[in-house]
Amino acid sequence: MDSNEMNTPGYEIPPEMQGQVAITSLDKIYNWGRSASVWPMMFGLACCAIEMICAAASRYDIARFGMEVMRPSPRQSDLMIISGTVTKKMIPVIVRLYNQMPEPKYVLAMGACASGGGPFKEGYNVVSGVDKFVPVDVYVPGCPPTPQALLNGLMKIQEKIRGESIKNSRWYQKGADMAEIPVPMLGPDLIDPRKITIIHNIKKA
Amino acid sequence: MTSPSPAPGLRSSQNETTDLATHFPGMISPDIRTGYSGWMVDKNNLVVFASELHDQLGYDYLSSVTAVDYLPEEKMEVVYHVYKTTGGPGITFKVQVPRADEVEIPSLVQIYPGAELQEREAWDLFGIKFTDHPDLRRILMWEGFAGHPMRKDWHEAYFEEEGKPLKSRWPEGHAVMAESKNIYGDNITYPEGFNPESQTFDPEKALYDALKLYSKDDIGLGTDHIIVNMGPQHPSTHGVFRIAVMLDGEKIVNLKPVMGYLHRNHEKIGERNTFIMNMPYTDRLDYLSSMSNNFGYALAVEKLMNIKPTERAEYLRVTMAEMTRISSHLMAIGALLNDLGAYFTPMLYALEERELILDIFEAVAGSRMMCNYFRFGGVARDLPEGTFQKIKNLFFERLPRKIDEIDRFLSENEIIRSRGIGQGILTAEDAIRYSAAGPLLRASGIPYDVRRAEPYSIYDRFEFDVAVRQNGDIYDRLMVRFEEIRQSIRIVQQAIKQIPDGPVTTMKPMYQVRVPPGESYGRVEGPKGELGFYLISNGKPNPWRYHVRAPSFINLTAFGPMCVGQKVADVVAVLGSIDIVLGEVDR
Amino acid sequence: MNDMYGKGIIKGLGVSLKRFFETYLDDLTWLGKRYRTDEGIAHRASKNARGIFTVQYPEEKIPVPEEFRFLPFLVYDESTNDEIILRCTSCGICAKVCPPQCIWIIRSSDPATGRPIPDPAEFYIDTDICMNCGLCAEFCPFDAIKMDHDYELASFRRNVYNKGRLSKPAKYYQGIRPINAGHEDAARATKAAARMGQSE
Numbered sequence: 005m006d007s008n009e010m011n012t013p014g015y016e017i018p019p020e021m022q023g024q025v026a027i028t029s030l031d032k033i034y035n036w037g038r039s040a041s042v043w044p045m046m047f048g049l050a051c052c053a054i055e056m057i058c059a060a061a062s063r064y065d066i067a068r069f070g071m072e073v074m075r076p077s078p079r080q081s082d083l084m085i086i087s088g089t090v091t092k093k094m095i096p097v098i099v100r101l102y103n104q105m106p107e108p109k110y111v112l113a114m115g116a117c118a119s120g121g122g123p124f125k126e127g128y129n130v131v132s133g134v135d136k137f138v139p140v141d142v143y144v145p146g147c148p149p150t151p152q153a154l155l156n157g158l159m160k161i162q163e164k165i166r167g168e169s170i171k172n173s174r175w176y177q178k179g180a181d182m183a184e185i186p187v188p189m190l191g192p193d194l195i196d197p198r199k200i201t202i203i204h205n206i207k208k209a
Numbered sequence: 210m211t212s213p214s215p216a217p218g219l220r221s222s223q224n225e226t227t228d229l230a231t232h233f234p235g236m237i238s239p240d241i242r243t244g245y246s247g248w249m250v251d252k253n254n255l256v257v258f259a260s261e262l263h264d265q266l267g268y269d270y271l272s273s274v275t276a277v278d279y280l281p282e283e284k285m286e287v288v289y290h291v292y293k294t295t296g297g298p299g300i301t302f303k304v305q306v307p308r309a310d311e312v313e314i315p316s317l318v319q320i321y322p323g324a325e326l327q328e329r330e331a332w333d334l335f336g337i338k339f340t341d342h343p344d345l346r347r348i349l350m351w352e353g354f355a356g357h358p359m360r361k362d363w364h365e366a367y368f369e370e371e372g373k374p375l376k377s378r379w380p381e382g383h384a385v386m387a388e389s390k391n392i393y394g395d396n397i398t399y400p401e402g403f404n405p406e407s408q409t410f411d412p413e414k415a416l417y418d419a420l421k422l423y424s425k426d427d428i429g430l431g432t433d434h435i436i437v438n439m440g441p442q443h444p445s446t447h448g449v450f451r452i453a454v455m456l457d458g459e460k461i462v463n464l465k466p467v468m469g470y471l472h473r474n475h476e477k478i479g480e481r482n483t484f485i486m487n488m489p490y491t492d493r494l495d496y497l498s499s500m501s502n503n504f505g506y507a508l509a510v511e512k513l514m515n516i517k518p519t520e521r522a523e524y525l526r527v528t529m530a531e532m533t534r535i536s537s538h539l540m541a542i543g544a545l546l547n548d549l550g551a552y553f554t555p556m557l558y559a560l561e562e563r564e565l566i567l568d569i570f571e572a573v574a575g576s577r578m579m580c581n582y583f584r585f586g587g588v589a590r591d592l593p594e595g596t597f598q599k600i601k602n603l604f605f606e607r608l609p610r611k612i613d614e615i616d617r618f619l620s621e622n623e624i625i626r627s628r629g630i631g632q633g634i635l636t637a638e639d640a641i642r643y644s645a646a647g648p649l650l651r652a653s654g655i656p657y658d659v660r661r662a663e664p665y666s667i668y669d670r671f672e673f674d675v676a677v678r679q680n681g682d683i684y685d686r687l688m689v690r691f692e693e694i695r696q697s698i699r700i701v702q703q704a705i706k707q708i709p710d711g712p713v714t715t716m717k718p719m720y721q722v723r724v725p726p727g728e729s730y731g732r733v734e735g736p737k738g739e740l741g742f743y744l745i746s747n748g749k750p751n752p753w754r755y756h757v758r759a760p761s762f763i764n765l766t767a768f769g770p771m772c773v774g775q776k777v778a779d780v781v782a783v784l785g786s787i788d789i790v791l792g793e794v795d796r
Numbered sequence: 797m798n799d800m801y802g803k804g805i806i807k808g809l810g811v812s813l814k815r816f817f818e819t820y821l822d823d824l825t826w827l828g829k830r831y832r833t834d835e836g837i838a839h840r841a842s843k844n845a846r847g848i849f850t851v852q853y854p855e856e857k858i859p860v861p862e863e864f865r866f867l868p869f870l871v872y873d874e875s876t877n878d879e880i881i882l883r884c885t886s887c888g889i890c891a892k893v894c895p896p897q898c899i900w901i902i903r904s905s906d907p908a909t910g911r912p913i914p915d916p917a918e919f920y921i922d923t924d925i926c927m928n929c930g931l932c933a934e935f936c937p938f939d940a941i942k943m944d945h946d947y948e949l950a951s952f953r954r955n956v957y958n959k960g961r962l963s964k965p966a967k968y969y970q971g972i973r974p975i976n977a978g979h980e981d982a983a984r985a986t987k988a989a990a991r992m993g994q995s996e
Contacts, residue, residue: 046444050471050792051496051578053448054540061560065850076444093351094449094470097441120924120954123490123896125387125396126481127474128358128365129350132388132396133924133954144950146866147927148578153866155853157950164952190412191405192355193366193397200405206392207403375897379888380912382900384920384956486895489929554812561849568841572861575943581929589934593862593975602843618811621804720893720935 031169038082038108039165041070042158045081045105049088052115052148056087059151069158078104083161086138087148089117089124090131092194096187102138103184107175110161112142114154119143137185137196229300232266233258240303244513244727244746247288247301252314255304259320262291262300270294270657271321271644273730273741273758276331280361283308285337288743289317290730290758294641294655296662301730316342323644326766334359334476344419349469349795352412355400359477366391366398372751373481420455420463434462437777441470445548445781448791452780459776464769468762471795479755484510484585484722484746487755491742492579494757495793497540500533500570501735503583508665509731509742510585513724519715522587523667524708528600529573529582530733531697531704535608536566537736538690541788545687546619548785549628555619562611565603572596585722587714597705604701612698616691629684633783635771636681643767646760647738649787652689653681659734670707671700686786721750737761737788757796761789819847832856862973865930865943867923870962871969882963883940885914890932890941898925899932919959923949939980945972 048056060066060074075081078101090098102111113134116122121132134140141164144157170176186197195203229237229248236254240247250258262268268291277286285308292299306312316339317324326348328339333347336357346352356363367387369375377385388394399405417436440451449470455463475494479487491506492499504526511517518526540563543556567577573592574580582589619625635645640653650657658675660668676692678685726748732741738760745754764787772780823830830836837856840849851858868890872882886903904917933943944964949955970977 047442049449050473051493054496054578057556058560058564061564062557062849063561063564063851064853068850068852076442089471089473091470091472093472094441097470101442116924116926120922121396122925123493123927124473124478125896125925126365126367127478128396129469129472129474130396135954136395142950142952143924143954145923145926145955146947146949150577150947152853152857153947153949156948159854160950160952190351191353192400192403195405196395199393203393203399203405207399373895373897374892378894378897378899379891379901380886380903382891382902382918382920384900384918384922384958386922482895485893485931489895489927489931561845564849565841565843565845571864573863575863575865575930576928579928581931590863599843607843614811618808622808623801623804626804718935720889720931 034170035166035168039162041073042083042110042161042165043073043075043081044071044083044085045078045101046074046076047084047086047101049086049090049094050117052087052117055148055151055154056085056114059154064151064155066155066158069155069162071158078102079106081105082108083110083112085112085114086118086134087114089122090134091129092131093129093190095131095134095137095194096190098134099137099185099187103187108173110141110165111138112144112157112161113140114144114157115149116145116147119145122147131194137188233261237302244725246728247303250302250304252304252306256315256317256320258302259289259317263320267293267295268300269641271317271323272299272732272739273743273756274317274324274327274331275743275756275758276335276337276359277745277754278308278335278359278361280308285312285335287314287331287337290741290743291321292662294657296657298663310336312337313340314338315340318342321644322642323763323766326762333357336360346415346419347469349472351469352415358474365474365477366396371481372749373483373486416453416465416467420453420465439780445785447544447784447789450784450789450791450794452784454772454777454780456777459778461772461775461777461780464772464780466765466768468765468791468794471791473792473796475757475796476755480752482752483750484724484752485720487752488583489579489581492581493792494759494796495537495735495737495740495761495790496578497790498533498537498736499578499580500529500582501537501733501740503580504530504666505731505733505735505740505742507583507585507731508733509729509744510722510724512729512731513727513744513746514585514722515725516586516715518587519712520709521591521711522713524704525588525592525713526583526666527668527671528701528704528708529570529580529588531701532566532569534697534736535694536563538694539563541736542615542619542687542690545683545782545785545788546625548781549625551624555615558615558618562608562615565607569596569599569603572599584714584716584718586716587712589714591713600701601705604698604705608698609695612691612694620688620691625687626684628779628782629682629687629786630680631682632779633683633771633775633786634681635767639767639770640681643770644763645738645767646764647734647736648676648686648689648693649738649764649767651675651677652685654679659732659739663732665731665733671703673697673700683782683786686788724748724752732758735760737790737793738764757793759793759796761787761791761793762796765789765794815847822847834859860945860947862975864945865928865933866947867926867928867944867949867957868921868932868941868962869944869964870919870941870959871939871966872963873966880963882915882959883938884916884919885938885940886912886916886919887914887937889935889937893931893935895929895931896925896927898922916959919962921957921962923955923957939984942969942973 066072113119118134121130124130125132142157142160146153189195236258237248237250240249270292272290272292275288284305286303286305288303290299290301316328328342329348331337332345333349435456437454441449451467453465454461491502494502539559543559546555570580571577574582635653637654640650656675656677661675673696676689678689724746726746728745730743732739740760741758743756744752747753772783870884872880875881886901891899891901900920901916902918903912904915905912930943932941
């Protein structure tokens with residue numbers, strides 16, 4: 005192929021930097037490989053998990069997207085689909101699992117409960133949305149979202165992956181690994197270690 | 210055992226009333242509050258009364274133990290419902306004690322071992338201490354949690370008003386996220402004098418100490434027992450459920466289930482809701498069989514309101530309840546085979562049939578799983594065009610053939626037979642003692658089915674058999690579920706032939722229903738077992754107490770004893786055959 | 797075991813093989829029109845479905861039935877000069893009956909007299925709390941709030957919908973729920989005719 009056709013339009017490539025062109029199309033192949041075989045972690049909490057299983061069953065086949073390999077181990081998965089209500093007793097486990105996932109990792113909050121507490125938001129044992137502890141990439145509303153809605157959400161994750169670039173990716177920069185999220189503790193109520201100074205100040209006042 | 214037209218609520222028939230009063234002179238007195246029924250027992254006579262009831266009068270099945278907080282009268286009450294396994298209406302008795310910080314009541318675990326998990330729940334949520342309980346720890350919340358949440362004076366972090374509807378939503382409803390009204394910006398409160406940096410409490414210590422109580426070293430060699438945690442994130446635990454096992458090599462010495470990872474405060478939210486608002490929340494209890502949950506709740510409220518649904522609505526209710534039983538059993542069969550190692554193929558076959566049933570639910574009720582279809586006095590709406598023909602096609606032509614195909618596929622498979630026959634045995638006496646219900650009870654040889662023992666709705670008009678098998682192992686529980694699917698198909702075929710035309714609800718749609726004061730216990734035979742709703746109303750738009758008798762939760766009492774002596778690999782298969790749904794276990 | 801050991805396993809494999817053959821036989825009989833056509837999708841969702849059962853989203857979408865409920869939306873009528881008239885009168889019944897209380901309504905008042913007008917100044921629904929139960933649509937006396945069919949709503953942010961995002965025209969409502977809309981329009985027409993008859 006002519007090197008002019010491989011150039012992304014808008015780039016001024018001086019002759020000694022022809023290597024730059026290779027990076028741009030490498031992005032496409034790299035992202036194509038990653039987005040066509042996302043391996044979700046089998047992490048069903050509540051009712052939304054049943055719709056996730058139905059999405060993996062024969063009618064709304066998730067294997068057509070390359071995602072049928074649902075790994076129970078976090079060390080072998082790319083995407084954590086948090087399907088169901090996140091309770092205070094369960095959130096230390098979720099944060100620990102998120103820390104164990106290797107980069108690049110994505111989180112999809114499925115359903116109203118994982119996005120923002122859902123109908124159980126006023127409960128004393130419910131965390132109002134998993135994004136209080138773990139960074140979420142895509143939110144899928146619904147209670148529960150139908151399998152077709154979940155597939156729409158997964159297509160949005162694929163869209164996001166395709167829009168990323170190797171030049172900006174965090175896991176290839178030197179020394180910029182994402183710090184581990186500190187695991188919350190269970191005391192008289194849930195304690196987030198990142199907020200200990202704030203709690204201290206409020207209690208003093 | 211004759212039972213004439215079933216008496217509403219818990220009023221025992223006239224003979225039982227006089228018999229009990231003469232049988233226990235001076236020990237008990239009838240409950241005379243308006244709308245209530247049953248017997249009040251004094252705390253000191255409780256154990257004697259219960260053991261007499263169990264041994265002499267034959268009430269051997271303890272169905273439910275729950276607590277109520279009567280704050281205005283400064284009393285706490287524990288309510289017991291007992292039944293006979295030969296069928297018929299049951300007896301309710303209550304113990305009332307003055308309300309204090311530490312309330313003490315004698316435990317009934319020696320007489321009815323099925324009360325073990327339920328008494329732990331009453332300790333956790335209400336602060337009632339049961340003396341002589343073998344292992345009184347918190348069950349749904351974690352050790353170290355401050356307070357007993359279900360007490361009436363304990364307010365959660367996002368508390369606004371005692372009962373909905375909330376005034377902040379209309380007419381001046383500025384959309385404010387609930388987090389911004391809390392000083393910590395989140396759903397959290399801490400007690401006075403709490404220092405977050407001096408947090409040294411270990412919630413796991415109590416669990417491991419309880420496990421070690423049963424270890425015995427009688428071999429002579431210097432062996433040690435290992436404690437292994439399975440879950441809460443495990444591909445085979447059917448949801449977030451944790452099992453702590455103590456192992457001697459590969460054999461299990463002791464096993465303790467740990468739950469509460471999905472505790473969504475259903476009962477506390479239920480007390481804040483109005484009666485009609487609770488209907489969509491009941492869908493989310495046993496989320497695989499939402500129509501059955503709606504059915505139980507509608508029965509309980511209709512008993513309080515003293516209304517009956519229309520004829521057409523009764524037939525629609527039975528049809529929907531049986532269809533949901535089939536869909537839940539299909540999922541259970543698929544999940545059990547998944548646990549046995551047949552990675553996903555039988556699940557795909559079972560889910561295909563379930564999808565066709567869910568299509569009908571979507572056309573009738575609006576949603577595949579959270580149906581919200583039943584209302585007080587009937588159902589929400591009638592069947593749309595073409596749905597009746599679809600149900601006919603499914604039940605007369607497709608389902609019987611397909612169930613036979615799945616049966617042929619599975620029941621003669623050598624692997625299933627060798628892993629299922631003789632493993633995880635629950636004897637008949639143990640099943641009754643541990644208050645097991647549903648297919649777990651019937652696979653052990655006890656033919657107790659609420660649809661026959663105390664018929665509700667119009668089940669006495671249909672011809673169907675109760676599926677029973679004798680051995681009580683994993684294979685039998687699988688076969689009982691197949692047989693129940695066939696009987697449900699039979700019921701639906703009769704219902705479709707007999708369904709009359711007419712209105713589907715007796716009442717005009719009202720969003721605030723008037724419920725007279727009283728208590729009621731409405732129970733149905735759900736796919737997992739006996740599902741009961743205990744409701745207390747004091748005339749206000751919100752219930753005073755709302756308790757769910759969850760079959761999966763109580764079936765887990767038998768889980769530990771069933772697995773002791775088996776190998777670790779069988780624990781997963783036994784759990785799959787009990788068929789738990791976490792939404793119900795944790796509520 | 798008197799029979800050959802393994803007979804049960806072979807029977808099970810036979811069932812799977814039968815399904816494999818049925819799929820390709822049916823492909824031949826349908827002459828290639830089995831996928832991406834409405835009749836093909838309907839056949840795979842009916843009682844005669846055999847062989848392959850998959851409906852390939854996003855190219856093939858199973859049509860949702862009329863009663864399907866996802867998030868709610870507000871219905872507006874269009875007047876002759878393209879003005880948007882919301883049917884909502886901010887009576888507040890939907891906010892009072894919503895089980896998780898996710899509807900916030902600000903009733904507008906006449907700036908001159910301060911008395912309330914039947915029109916909402918603002919109308920918020922927090923979709924991260926909504927449980928899709930449909931009670932708001934069931935108890936609205938003015939046919940103003942109805943349940944939508946659109947489920948392709950995944951987004952990169954959390955969502956609190958306001959009045960503008962929630963309003964959709966009555967034509968859209970008649971398109972997704974023709975039978976219900978037909979009943980309601982007929983009821984409103986007879987009520988209006990009765991009122992005209994009375995006022996004469």
